[in-house]
Amino acid sequence: MKTIKLKRTFKEGLDNFRRNGWLSFATVSVLAISLYVISVTIILGISANMVLKNVQDKINVSVYFNSDVTESRILEIKDKLVGYQEIQSIDYVSKEQALAQFRKIGEKNVSISQALDEIDDNPLLSALVIKAKNPSQYDLITKAISNSNFSAEISRIDYEENKAAIDRLSSVIKLVEEVGLTLGIIFVFIGVLITFNAIRLTMYAHKHEFEIMRLVGASNIYIRMPFVFEGIFYGTVAAFVVMICLFVTSKFLAPLTRGSISGGDIVSFYFSHFFIIFGGLLISGIFLGTLSGIIAIRRYLKV
């Protein structure tokens, strides 16, 4: 397409956008509301996931070995366990390290340190601290360990104690993921539908003009392009509006999320993901705006 056509249709689109003040305002509003609802759903889903991941990171299972099991034997077992694909990480905590940690906790508590001083020997056991990739897999891992050929060397596994908490967390994570996904899909669907309808109405308002343009000898591309640009303007303005709304929303939600997201609260999440969010909004806004525009015009454009 010639540059002059591109330039003229761009200007035409801009003029349409400016001169149809109320219509543009209404279309941008609908587009912005849809994008806002969609992005809030997505961001809530992501941050809920981050909160849960944060909690999940703090969960682990400790496998304590009998005091007569040597360090090299434990490391040997550790190497064996590393091969399990459900396991994310294994840390070896020797009885000396365990004691040091315990003393540290006990620093403020005189009775603990006194009790430790009474006993000459280190009463603690060496352990392997295991983190699973997914909380629902702890059950599987502990079962596998207790049924393994080295189960006789194990003193105890503290999974049973944490089982209730871990089970609850994994069911919450699953629920959040499912609900988030379902709501997300529903909102995306509603958003697309509403936007499409709003832009279709906008095009309907222009229907009479398409006829005039054709009669004056405008080619289809010349008629269509300004509306493509108009769709781009709708999308761009809506993306800016939504960015502002999201900022206000995250400011509002910040106190609720402080500390539970690694790296700060939802506002810092907003800023650290600013360009991804903005880019996503811009692309989906423009995509929605132009696509519904093009589909709508097709109906009114016969040669």
Add this chain to the structure above:
Amino acid sequence: MPILKFENVSKIYPGKFMALEDINLVIEGGEFLSIVGHSGSGKSTLLKLIYAEEQVSGGHVYFNNRAIDSINQKHLPYYRRNIGTVFQDFKLLPQKTAFENVAYALEVSDETQEEINELVPEILDIVGMADKAHKYPRQLSGGEQQKICLARALVRKPLIIIADEPTGNLDPTATWEIIQLLLKINSMGTTVVLATHNKDIVDKLNRRVIALDGGKVIRDIKKGRYAI
């Protein structure tokens, strides 16, 4: 050489409504032709066939010896640029000023901005609207809007002007101004095809008159008066 030729033309709308039946007409270049008839007699359909808004159901319409129905859909916009159209309801773009409405006809045919800036004021001057160039259609009277339409139709120097009831919404003074302009355009060599209900106009013009009734030509007189 005939600019337009209708050869056994018929037009049937969906629902088997026969709008035109066996029309045979020859229109020479430079003619001023009035088409008269009752509402529903087929006047508008006849004009729509010329500017390819509708396609023939049978027969052919030739424009400069070329059958319009043979023109590729893609090339229709280029064909339409040979024809200026004026309507009862003006069909101006409401969001554009008078100047922009006229300029639009040039923009779509990729004329340069220099040409637009030169041609549009010139043509607005011809129709006597130079001082209202920057008004929007809603700020203009019916007669003024129709003059802008005429300017838009003329600006590309078309071979033929099709005017479908151009004075239908105008008061007598404005009506005469428009007719005078059409005559002026015709005197510069442009063919004018005018569909009208207005008996006064046809009688005063004293030019060729074609009367339609029920989709058929019932009269074709070289220097006629309004009679159906």
